[in-house]
Amino acid sequence: MNNEVHFKVAIIGGGPAGIGAAVGLAKRGVGPVILIERRGEVGGTPMGYRKKPGGVPTFVEWTRGRVVFGEELAGRLTKRLAQTGTTIRLSTQVTKIYPAEKRLTLLGPEGLEDILVDAVVLAAGAREQTPAEKGWLAGARTARVGFTRHVTGWLDRHGLLPARKPIVVGSDLIAYSAAAKLCALGSDEPVMIDQRRSPEASFFERLFFRRWTRPDWSGGVSTVEIKGHGSPTHLESSNGREWQGDGVIICGQLVPNTELALMAGMAVDLPSRQLQLARGQTLSQPGWFAAGNVLGGFHGAQWCYFNGCSVARSVARFL
Amino acid sequence: MTQFGTWQPKIRGRLYYNWPRGTCEEALRFTGSEQLGLEPYDLVIIGAGVVGCGLAYQLSQYELRVLLVDRLHDVGEGTSKANSAIIHTGYDAKPGTLESELLQEARAAWPDLAARLKIPVDPIGGIMLAVTDEQERQLVAAEKNAHANHATDVRILSAAEIREREPNASPDVRGGLLVPGESLGDPFMASIAYAEVALANGVDILLGTGIAGVELGQAPGAPLHHLVTDDGHRLPARRIINAAGLGSRRLADGYGGGAFDINPRRGQFVLFDKCARSLVRHMLLPMPSAHTKGVLVSPTIFGNLLAGPTAEDLPLGDPEATHTTVEGIRRVMEGGSRLVDGLAQQPVIATYAGARCSCNQGSYVIRYNDGAPGVVTVTGVRSTGLTTSNSLARHLVDGMQKELGLELSSDTVALDARPESAWPGWWRRPFEDRPPDARADHGCAVCFCEVISEGEIRDALDSPIRPRTMDALKRRTRALMGRCQGFDCQVPLAELVSGHTGIGIEQLTNNGPGSELVAPGQAVRPEEVSA
Structure with missing residues (x-):
C-alpha cells in the first residue's frame, strides 16, 4: 500500500481506557495520535448503560463520590476526548498487524487502510466468559442464553426484557447490577447461581443493590446443565438441584480481549489469555502498551480511564 | 457481471415458511x-x-x-449442521459395500462439485495415529483395507516421519497411516x-x-x-x-x-480458538474401535481447531440428543490429548453436540x-x-x-452451479479481494471476532433461501460464531436483521418460533427505542 499515514501512537479501543490514554498523551503533547474504535461510537461498555427513569445507576464515579449511569460517565469522558485533537476512526477494526515495521491494517467503511505507528496502546477491554469457557455449564444450546451485554442491549436500547424469569450465572458486581436492571424493568426476582459458596460481590455492593433486587441465591453448585428445547426451561445441577427460568444471563468473569496482542506475537498466557506485562504496562515487545480491562480482572470505568491516563506517561517516556 | 456478494438468480421454485404471522415477511409465509x-x-x-x-x-x-x-x-x-465436517476418502470403509462404492465415486467428483457449487473445501490430508503397540500392529491391516478401497496413496508412516510432519503429536505415537485425500469442508x-x-x-x-x-x-x-x-x-x-x-x-x-431401528448417536465436540489452529497441520485421527471412529483433532475450514466426537447411543426421541454434558466434554478433551500434546492449554470457545442417524440394520x-x-x-x-x-x-x-419407473427428461435451462459471487464472505474476504462493486457496508464489521461485515449480513438475508433466523444467518456468514459467541454482536445483528427485513426485533428467533431472542409476548415500547 502506498501513502501510509504515520502516527506517533495508535490507541486500539475507544472505551474509558482508550480515552484516558488519548487525554494523557495530549497532556504530554504527544501527537499525532489515532484512536481506533470498532463500534459506531466511542465510550465503550458504559455507553450501553443508558440513563432512564426507573433505571439503575451502576457506575461509581469515585471523584464525585457517587453512583451514576454509565452513559453519564462515558459522556463526560468523550467530551474530554473531543478536546484532545486525536484522530478518531469509528466502525474501524485492526485486521492485521506487522510488528516488525509497526504497521497496522485497518478495515473501515472506506475500505482498507495501512498506518505506521511508533507505539501502540492496546485498550481493547474485555468480554464475559462463555459457557464453554466456564467448563461447568453445559446442556442445550437454546435462545436466551446471553450475557450482561445483552441485558443492556435489549433493555436500554429496545425496552425489551431478555427474560421474564431470569437465571443469573455468576455473583460478582456485574451479576448484581444485571439482576437489578432486570428487576427494575419488570422481570421476576432472578435466581442467582455460582460455584462459589458465598457471593463474589462484597457485602456493601450487595447492600447497594438491595433497593432493586434480592436474588434467590444458590451457592456451591457443581456442574450445571441447561434444559429446554428452543428456549431454556430450567437449569439442573449434577447434585440434583433445579432452577426454573426462561432465560440465562452469564455474568462477569471477564476474559481480556488480547487477540490482537497474540496476533502481534506478544507473550500471552493461555488458556487464560492474560497478557504478560513488564513495568509501565509494557507488553513483551518495545513500544507496545496495555491499559484498562484488557490487563485482566474487573475494573470500573473510572479506574480504566485513570489507568489509561497513567499509561500515557510510559508511552511518552518510550517515545 | 454478477453483483458482488449476492446471488440473485431467476428463481423458478416457490419458498414458504410455515411460521406465525409477524415472524417472517407475509410473502414468505405458508398459509x-x-x-x-x-x-x-x-x-x-x-x-x-x-x-x-x-x-x-x-x-x-x-x-x-x-x-x-x-x-x-x-x-x-x-x-x-453438527458434525466433524470431513470430506472422507473412504479409506476405512468396508470394501464392497454401497457406502464404499459411493465414497469412491464421491472422491473423484468432489473437487469439481465444490468448485461448481462454491462449497469451501480444503484438502489438508489426515494422519491416523497409533498410540499403543496393539494399534501399531493394526496399521498394516488398515493400509490393506485402504488399498482395497482404491485409496492407493494411503501409506504407513514411522513415528519419526510423523514427528517431522506433526511436531505437536503426542510423544506416545508409535506410527500412523497417512491419508492424503482427506479434506475439510464447510458442513x-x-x-x-x-x-x-x-x-x-x-x-x-x-x-x-x-x-x-x-x-x-x-x-x-x-x-x-x-x-x-x-x-x-x-x-x-x-x-x-x-x-x-x-x-x-x-x-x-x-x-x-x-x-x-434408529438411534441418535450423540457426538459432542469442543471448538478451540483460532490461535490453536497452528497446533496441527493435518487432521489427526485415532485408530477406530468396533463402536466408533473415536475422538479426532482437526483444524476446521474456518480456521479453528476441533476435537470430538464422543459416541453415545441414546433412545430415539431423546430430547437431549443434541445437549452437551460436562462429562462428555471431559472425555473429548481426554481423547484429544492422547493424540496432541498441549491441547488442554488451548482456549476453548464453544462446545456443541450433534446426533448421528445410527441404524441397527x-x-x-x-x-x-x-x-x-x-x-x-x-x-x-x-x-x-x-x-x-x-x-x-x-x-x-x-x-x-x-x-x-421414474421417467426423466433433462431440463435444458437448469443451473448446475452457483456463480463466483456466491462464495461466502469469510472465504473470499470481501474487502481484501477489492471487487469493484463492494459497498461501504462491506467494510463495517458487525461481528468483530470473525470480521463479518454488515454488507455480508444483508447479502445473506437476500440470498435465495431467505434465511430469517439467527442460526441460519450464522451458518451462512459466520457472524456469532467467533470467540465471543455473540457477546458483542447479538443485539446489533438483530437490529440489522430487523431493519433489513421489517420483522419486529422482538419477533426474531434463534431457530424458529419458540426460540425468541427476548422473552416472548412483549411489544416494543416505541418511546424506549433509541435511534
Whole structure:
C-alpha cells in the first residue's frame, strides 16, 4: 500500500481506557495520535448503560463520590476526548498487524487502510466468559442464553426484557447490577447461581443493590446443565438441584480481549489469555502498551480511564 | 457481471415458511397448500438435510415437479449442521459395500462439485495415529483395507516421519497411516448450495412444516398419496422420499415401511480458538474401535481447531440428543490429548453436540416401494453423509428410474452451479479481494471476532433461501460464531436483521418460533427505542 499515514501512537479501543490514554498523551503533547474504535461510537461498555427513569445507576464515579449511569460517565469522558485533537476512526477494526515495521491494517467503511505507528496502546477491554469457557455449564444450546451485554442491549436500547424469569450465572458486581436492571424493568426476582459458596460481590455492593433486587441465591453448585428445547426451561445441577427460568444471563468473569496482542506475537498466557506485562504496562515487545480491562480482572470505568491516563506517561517516556 | 456478494438468480421454485404471522415477511409465509399449486408433485422429499438437499439438487436437473419439506426452519439444520465436517476418502470403509462404492465415486467428483457449487473445501490430508503397540500392529491391516478401497496413496508412516510432519503429536505415537485425500469442508454450505440451486431450478421448498402422517392412495399401479402436515394441510405426491434422518422411523410408521431401528448417536465436540489452529497441520485421527471412529483433532475450514466426537447411543426421541454434558466434554478433551500434546492449554470457545442417524440394520438403508408403491426410504446415513451427498443422490435417481419407473427428461435451462459471487464472505474476504462493486457496508464489521461485515449480513438475508433466523444467518456468514459467541454482536445483528427485513426485533428467533431472542409476548415500547 502506498501513502501510509504515520502516527506517533495508535490507541486500539475507544472505551474509558482508550480515552484516558488519548487525554494523557495530549497532556504530554504527544501527537499525532489515532484512536481506533470498532463500534459506531466511542465510550465503550458504559455507553450501553443508558440513563432512564426507573433505571439503575451502576457506575461509581469515585471523584464525585457517587453512583451514576454509565452513559453519564462515558459522556463526560468523550467530551474530554473531543478536546484532545486525536484522530478518531469509528466502525474501524485492526485486521492485521506487522510488528516488525509497526504497521497496522485497518478495515473501515472506506475500505482498507495501512498506518505506521511508533507505539501502540492496546485498550481493547474485555468480554464475559462463555459457557464453554466456564467448563461447568453445559446442556442445550437454546435462545436466551446471553450475557450482561445483552441485558443492556435489549433493555436500554429496545425496552425489551431478555427474560421474564431470569437465571443469573455468576455473583460478582456485574451479576448484581444485571439482576437489578432486570428487576427494575419488570422481570421476576432472578435466581442467582455460582460455584462459589458465598457471593463474589462484597457485602456493601450487595447492600447497594438491595433497593432493586434480592436474588434467590444458590451457592456451591457443581456442574450445571441447561434444559429446554428452543428456549431454556430450567437449569439442573449434577447434585440434583433445579432452577426454573426462561432465560440465562452469564455474568462477569471477564476474559481480556488480547487477540490482537497474540496476533502481534506478544507473550500471552493461555488458556487464560492474560497478557504478560513488564513495568509501565509494557507488553513483551518495545513500544507496545496495555491499559484498562484488557490487563485482566474487573475494573470500573473510572479506574480504566485513570489507568489509561497513567499509561500515557510510559508511552511518552518510550517515545 | 454478477453483483458482488449476492446471488440473485431467476428463481423458478416457490419458498414458504410455515411460521406465525409477524415472524417472517407475509410473502414468505405458508398459509395453505394452494400456494404450492394444485398439480400433484412428482416427488416430495421429506427432510432438508444434506441428503434431501443433495437429492433435490440432482432432481432439479430434470423436468419434474419436486417439493422439499422440513419441519425445521432452515435447510441443513439437523444432523447436517453438527458434525466433524470431513470430506472422507473412504479409506476405512468396508470394501464392497454401497457406502464404499459411493465414497469412491464421491472422491473423484468432489473437487469439481465444490468448485461448481462454491462449497469451501480444503484438502489438508489426515494422519491416523497409533498410540499403543496393539494399534501399531493394526496399521498394516488398515493400509490393506485402504488399498482395497482404491485409496492407493494411503501409506504407513514411522513415528519419526510423523514427528517431522506433526511436531505437536503426542510423544506416545508409535506410527500412523497417512491419508492424503482427506479434506475439510464447510458442513453448512453444502446443504445451502444444493437447496439454492434446486430452488432456482424450480424445486419448491417448504420449511417449518412437520409431516404428521401419510394418506396412502389406493389406486392400483401408481397411486396418488397425500402428506398431511402437522397443522392439517394435505400435499399431493406421486412419490415420497423419506430422508428424514432421525425422524425417518416415525415417518415410515405412517406408510407401513419395513423394519429398521434408529438411534441418535450423540457426538459432542469442543471448538478451540483460532490461535490453536497452528497446533496441527493435518487432521489427526485415532485408530477406530468396533463402536466408533473415536475422538479426532482437526483444524476446521474456518480456521479453528476441533476435537470430538464422543459416541453415545441414546433412545430415539431423546430430547437431549443434541445437549452437551460436562462429562462428555471431559472425555473429548481426554481423547484429544492422547493424540496432541498441549491441547488442554488451548482456549476453548464453544462446545456443541450433534446426533448421528445410527441404524441397527447397517448404514445406507435404501428401500424402494417401501410399504406402498412410490415410497422410498433412505436412512442410516451416518458420518459419511456430507461426502456422499451427491453420489447418493445419483444412486437414488438411478434406483427410482429402475424401481419406481421414474421417467426423466433433462431440463435444458437448469443451473448446475452457483456463480463466483456466491462464495461466502469469510472465504473470499470481501474487502481484501477489492471487487469493484463492494459497498461501504462491506467494510463495517458487525461481528468483530470473525470480521463479518454488515454488507455480508444483508447479502445473506437476500440470498435465495431467505434465511430469517439467527442460526441460519450464522451458518451462512459466520457472524456469532467467533470467540465471543455473540457477546458483542447479538443485539446489533438483530437490529440489522430487523431493519433489513421489517420483522419486529422482538419477533426474531434463534431457530424458529419458540426460540425468541427476548422473552416472548412483549411489544416494543416505541418511546424506549433509541435511534
